[in-house]
Amino acid sequence: MQEWKQRQETIGIRDFIFSYDGIPMIKSTIARIIERYSKIAKVHRIQAKVLRNSHASYLINKFNMSVLILSKRMGHSSPEITLKHYSHMWSGINESIAQEMTGNI
Known part of the structure; x- marks a missing residue:
């Protein structure tokens, strides 16, 4: 690539x-x-859509890409469309953020 x-x-x-x-x-x-x-x-x-979904999943899981950036990259007309299709992939982010915050407050 x-x-x-x-x-x-x-x-x-x-x-x-x-x-x-x-x-x-x-x-x-x-x-x-x-x-x-x-x-x-x-x-x-x-199918090509599987490549697209794998790409989005990779960006979310590897780089914790924001909804706004992913929405633009995927060519969606709004972040709401991105969330409709990929919101389940951010479900574990809350726990990782809590772990990163531990000891910082």
Whole structure:
């Protein structure tokens, strides 16, 4: 992915990972690409939305990304939409914040 991102930046594309011309690819194109390369790699094909959900989950769990930043990154029109789909992933954050606060007050 890093190599692809660098290749994109050389032609001025910075906003979308799955893009050849600066605008996002349509779903069917991404599905065909995933289908083709999963056959080559001899791995189970997954849907593009699973990649999207995995990405969001990774950002929340690894970096504790805020709802506002994730909403913008996912292209949602509002943080409420992001919370509708991903709020369950922040459920353990309260405990980790409490542990970090221990001894600081």
